[in-house]
Amino acid sequence: MPSLKxxxxxxxxxxxxxxxxxxxxxxxxxxxRRAQQxxxxxxxxxxxxxxxxxxxxGAASELEHPLFKEREVKTTALVLVTAQRGLxxxxxxxxxxxxEKRLRAAAPGxxxxxxxxxxxxxxxxxxxxxxxxxxxxxPPEASIEFARELTKDLTELFTNGTVDRxxxxxxxxxxxxxxxxxxxxxxPVGGAQAGEPAAxxxxxxFEPDAETIFGELLPRYAxxxxxxxxxxxxxxxxxxxxVAMGAARKNAGELVDALTLQRNRxxxxxxxxxxxxxxxxxxxLN
Amino acid sequence: xxxxxxxxxxTPERAVFEGAVEYLEAPGTEGYFGVLANHAGMxxxxxxxxxxxxxxxxxxxxxxxxxxxxxxxxNKATVLADSVTxxxxx
Numbered sequence: 001m002p003s004l005k006x007x008x009x010x011x012x013x014x015x016x017x018x019x020x021x022x023x024x025x026x027x028x029x030x031x032x033r034r035a036q037q038x039x040x041x042x043x044x045x046x047x048x049x050x051x052x053x054x055x056x057x058g059a060a061s062e063l064e065h066p067l068f069k070e071r072e073v074k075t076t077a078l079v080l081v082t083a084q085r086g087l088x089x090x091x092x093x094x095x096x097x098x099x100e101k102r103l104r105a106a107a108p109g110x111x112x113x114x115x116x117x118x119x120x121x122x123x124x125x126x127x128x129x130x131x132x133x134x135x136x137x138x139p140p141e142a143s144i145e146f147a148r149e150l151t152k153d154l155t156e157l158f159t160n161g162t163v164d165r166x167x168x169x170x171x172x173x174x175x176x177x178x179x180x181x182x183x184x185x186x187x188p189v190g191g192a193q194a195g196e197p198a199a200x201x202x203x204x205x206f207e208p209d210a211e212t213i214f215g216e217l218l219p220r221y222a223x224x225x226x227x228x229x230x231x232x233x234x235x236x237x238x239x240x241x242x243v244a245m246g247a248a249r250k251n252a253g254e255l256v257d258a259l260t261l262q263r264n265r266x267x268x269x270x271x272x273x274x275x276x277x278x279x280x281x282x283x284x285l286n
Numbered sequence: 287x288x289x290x291x292x293x294x295x296x297t298p299e300r301a302v303f304e305g306a307v308e309y310l311e312a313p314g315t316e317g318y319f320g321v322l323a324n325h326a327g328m329x330x331x332x333x334x335x336x337x338x339x340x341x342x343x344x345x346x347x348x349x350x351x352x353x354x355x356x357x358x359x360x361n362k363a364t365v366l367a368d369s370v371t372x373x374x375x376x
Contacts, residue, residue, distance in 0.1 A: 038299070041299060041300040042298060042300070044301050045296040045297060045298050045299075045301075045366060046298075048294075048296060048357075048364055048366060049366055052355065052357060052366070055329075056329070144298045144369075147298075204326075204329060204359065205326060205327065205328040205329070205330075206328075206329050206330070207314060207316055207328065207330035207331070208316055208330075208331070210329075212331065213329055213330070213331055213355070216331050216355070217355065220298075220354075220355075220366075220368070223298065224298050227298055227299075
């Protein structure tokens with residue numbers, strides 16, 4: 001049976017936890033809004049560049065580019081986008097579990113990891129899986145510079161033959177309470193449907209020529225896609241954190257109520273006992 | 287007065303400008319070029335340089351762009367720049 005003092009201390013501690021989780025919930029909500037805005041601001045560019053790529057691939061189907069070529073897949077790089085920080089419920093755990101499931105199923109060495117984010121690194125550095133690269137130093141908000149750098153590195157892995165395919169795995173933000181883990185093929189760039197003929201491709205002038213533009217377009221398309229994925233992941237992370245912190249705040253509130261009730265009962269019991277003792281003492285004097 | 291057409295300037299991070307313009311001058315990889323309304327369909331790569339725009343009405347704006355693409359078809363022009371600085375807001 002805890003003493004009155006213990007109970008008071010626990011109530012105070014739980015209340016301050018509740019305050020912290022409440023603050024974190026609100027911070028996460030604000031960051032979520034910002035992350036969503038970023039993701040939305042990026043979508044017109046992504047849509048346009050996808051359209052251009054499709055038009056181009058449709059207009060000139062004989063276009064060739066190393067990034068565009070499907071190869072026989074012997075090794076795959078899995079880019080796992082996890083969070084930099086914890087306290088976001090099962091967000092990281094889900095991503096890591098999904099990745100590990102694939103690693104176990106794959107033939108040894110055929111699936112290699114590229115870890116983006118501290119949480120993924122922390123988990124996989126103590127385990128025996130092949131890791132190609134790790135990225136933990138990048139701005140907290142999705143950044144196009146980092147997306148460019150990562151695209152460059154991944155492209156190099158792909159073109160120098162280290163891997164025959166690059167996939168990215170991240171969490172897609174559906175709404176404030178729903179998230180979905182997605183795995184998408186990043187390289188080769190297969191998103192372009194060559195069969196789709198452009199609306200008015202006849203007479204379109206290409207300067208300097210279609211091939212050069214295609215070569216310029218592909219890496220930028222890849223970067224845009226990566227950036228969109230990471231912005232999406234950021235929004236998911238903050239929404240996961242918001243939900244987790246909301247749940248923690250609620251739990252803390254319930255605990256405070258239960259403890260307060262217990263404290264009041266104990267206090268009442270003590271008072272009753274004291275009165276009984278006083279009365280008993282007075283009786284004895286008579 | 288020249289006929290206006292639709293221009294959109296986009297970067298990977300945000301939409302910079304959207305509106306009707308009369309004329310624009312952009313830094314193509316093969317040199318600066320100008321575009322008026324009813325231009326033939328064209329796709330070109332951009333170099334770094336100044337993007338000059340004359341709005342419907344005559345006012346002019348300039349942006350610094352660093353690489354990207356320009357596309358025009360059916361009086362809809364799009365600049366997909368790697369990054370953009372300047373412009374009326376800055």
